[in-house]
Amino acid sequence: QKEVEQNSGPLSVPEGAIASLNCTYSDRGSQSFFWYRQYSGKSPELIMFIYSNGDKEDGRFTAQLNKASQYVSLLIRDSQPSDSATYLCAVKRGGSNYKLTFGKGTLLTVNP
Amino acid sequence: NAGVTQTPKFQVLKTGQSMTLQCAQDMNHNSMYWYRQDPGMGLRLIYYSASEGTTDKGEVPNGYNVSRLNKREFSLRLESAAPSQTSVYFCASSDLQGETNEKLFFGSGTQLSVL
Numbered sequence: 413q414k415e416v417e418q419n420s421g422p423l424s425v426p427e428g429a430i431a432s433l434n435c436t437y438s439d440r441g442s443q444s445f446f447w448y449r450q451y452s453g454k455s456p457e458l459i460m461f462i463y464s465n466g467d468k469e470d471g472r473f474t475a476q477l478n479k480a481s482q483y484v485s486l487l488i489r490d491s492q493p494s495d496s497a498t499y500l501c502a503v504k505r506g507g508s509n510y511k512l513t514f515g516k517g518t519l520l521t522v523n524p
Numbered sequence: 525n526a527g528v529t530q531t532p533k534f535q536v537l538k539t540g541q542s543m544t545l546q547c548a549q550d551m552n553h554n555s556m557y558w559y560r561q562d563p564g565m566g567l568r569l570i571y572y573s574a575s576e577g578t579t580d581k582g583e584v585p586n587g588y589n590v591s592r593l594n595k596r597e598f599s600l601r602l603e604s605a606a607p608s609q610t611s612v613y614f615c616a617s618s619d620l621q622g623e624t625n626e627k628l629f630f631g632s633g634t635q636l637s638v639l
Contacts, residue, residue, distance in 0.1 A: 455614055455630035455631060455633050456630050500566065500567065504626065512569075514568075515566055516565065
């Protein structure tokens with residue numbers, strides 16, 4: 413059973429702080445790692461993907477990947493109330509025969 | 525640009541009734557997917573279609589059937605609805621299918637209640 417584990421939260425941070433969201437996965441064959449954001453009552457939208465060990469930055473968002481530890485994280489700097497949402501981690505093996513496996517998501521609340 | 529369009533947005537069924545959820549995308553994507561999302565369970569893949577003319581089972585296909593009508597449209601059918609199928613259903617399509625950076629584009633979802 414390939415699993416993607418996330419702390420369900422809620423994770424509560426004050427406005428302007430760094431929010432750190434974590435995800436572990438069990439399938440060592442996983443090659444691609446994605447973070448989707450889902451606002452309450454809305455559909456998921458992709459905000460970051462990473463496939464190489466290390467950090468990848470995009471604006472206020474940084475994805476971090478450590479394949480040896482089977483760990484991927486998302487850092488949100490200068491958190492804003494508009495960042496309050498559920499963040500879904502998803503992983504994928506390479507190749508067309510493999511599909512995304514989603515974690516259950518972490519609810520983030522940014523308090524003004 | 526509409527993206528991925530799902531209908532209906534809400535539906536209430538009685539146990540044993542049937543219905544079809546419709547999905548269409550206008551991004552010329554080859555791959556389309558149906559997911560269900562339940563509280564505490566995350567997104568689970570029901571069926572997918574890698575390309576027009578092909579469909580395959582995902583994690584939770586029991587009780588569902590699908591049709592890839594053409595490249596744009598992918599429908600999900602519940603033949604005899606059960607309360608366990610109460611969920612939010614998302615259709616998605618993807619570009620770069622099979623590639624490392626495959627991205628899913630989701631529809632707005634269908635909230636289905638089976639009484």
